[in-house]
Amino acid sequence: MNAHPSHSGAEGTDGPSVRIGALVPLTRPGWVEAGRHLLAGLELAAREVNDAGGIGGRPLELVVRDTAADPRRAEAAVDELAGLGVAALAGEYHSVVARSAAARADALGLPFLCSSAVLDALTEQPTEWVARLAPAQSHGWRIYADHLLGAGHSHIAVAAQPSVYWSSGARILRDHLAPRGGALVELDASTLTPAALCDELAGHGATALLLLVGHPEPAVPIVRAVRRDQRLAGITIGAPAGQPEFAEWAALLGEDGAAVPFLRYLPEHLGPLGARVAAALRERLAEAPSFVAFEGYDTIAVLAELLRVHGTDRARLAGSWPRVAVEGTRGPIRFSRTPGIGVRQWAWPPVQVVDRDPADPGRFRILHTG
Numbered sequence: 001m002n003a004h005p006s007h008s009g010a011e012g013t014d015g016p017s018v019r020i021g022a023l024v025p026l027t028r029p030g031w032v033e034a035g036r037h038l039l040a041g042l043e044l045a046a047r048e049v050n051d052a053g054g055i056g057g058r059p060l061e062l063v064v065r066d067t068a069a070d071p072r073r074a075e076a077a078v079d080e081l082a083g084l085g086v087a088a089l090a091g092e093y094h095s096v097v098a099r100s101a102a103a104r105a106d107a108l109g110l111p112f113l114c115s116s117a118v119l120d121a122l123t124e125q126p127t128e129w130v131a132r133l134a135p136a137q138s139h140g141w142r143i144y145a146d147h148l149l150g151a152g153h154s155h156i157a158v159a160a161q162p163s164v165y166w167s168s169g170a171r172i173l174r175d176h177l178a179p180r181g182g183a184l185v186e187l188d189a190s191t192l193t194p195a196a197l198c199d200e201l202a203g204h205g206a207t208a209l210l211l212l213v214g215h216p217e218p219a220v221p222i223v224r225a226v227r228r229d230q231r232l233a234g235i236t237i238g239a240p241a242g243q244p245e246f247a248e249w250a251a252l253l254g255e256d257g258a259a260v261p262f263l264r265y266l267p268e269h270l271g272p273l274g275a276r277v278a279a280a281l282r283e284r285l286a287e288a289p290s291f292v293a294f295e296g297y298d299t300i301a302v303l304a305e306l307l308r309v310h311g312t313d314r315a316r317l318a319g320s321w322p323r324v325a326v327e328g329t330r331g332p333i334r335f336s337r338t339p340g341i342g343v344r345q346w347a348w349p350p351v352q353v354v355d356r357d358p359a360d361p362g363r364f365r366i367l368h369t370g
Helices: 032-051 071-083 095-108 137-150 164-180 194-204 219-228 247-257 272-285 291-310 314-318
Strands: 018-024 060-066 088-091 112-114 130-132 155-160 183-188 208-212 236-238 262-264 326-328 331-333 352-357 360-369
Touching (some): 018 032, 032 088, 060 291, 071 095, 095 164, 112 291, 137 352, 155 194, 164 208, 183 194, 219 236, 219 247, 291 331
Parallel strands (some): 112 130, 208 236
Antiparallel strands (some): 326 331, 352 360
């Protein structure tokens, strides 16, 4: 299991460290750019905790493991980290990977605060061991569907790959659109070439194409093909999973990557804490931080508060999710039981539908909030 150096800023603290295991995709086929932003947020918050005296004078240490978008690798990491004596787990971006990590954490009795994964069924059964910061997919994607309807799209196509996450997203969209007069047709992006997908799309007469596929492949070639097909000149491309949030999207697609609405979990205006953290993250990343970096920071802020108040006993930490109240970068964080969600959930982080401005692809436009 590959480790990643932890830069938790332990200067000025004494005694044995309080360890948190961090699950992050840092190599392909994981979404490496998202993993880099998630880790930046985790590490910044850990450094600030230590600069402020740590956990009761003990340094907070991140023990980072690369999941590489591999569920089995994540399970092995959870086993290893539990054996190393971590008080809790943090992180993970990919929903399918987080689901495997959550199941293993539940079985081992190890608290896990999931930073970014949104799949509703993060665990098969309700558990007290797992909590989540990101909004459930059913919440965010319904907001996205409302944006589509408000923009006049009722006949929508999705280019989808086989995955529990993508099929769940398509079902949420279909179920929300159908009672409101919308229809959804699925195109198999695992068997259709970008050119063949364009042919199918032209025959369906959809006004919007949603990318429920991996990035950069096959998302980038599909966008290029659609943008260059004169039959599809008026079609809107959307990416609810958030691919256009990251700089790699703009670097690979340029103007073709603009005007592609996606979900992100930020308020319209950051408060003082969020603004300060944004500046520190920008310096650390050498680019604008994504919402995923803020999720990482907020994860450690919550776990540090739990550790200060309740100590390192795992069962006591897991039993304290309902009582934690932390001012996060994007608003006050509390956890509750939400119908249909088996883990303790922050209900809800702010949700936006945004895109990159065609006149300036480096600038984001807020199209809808929920």
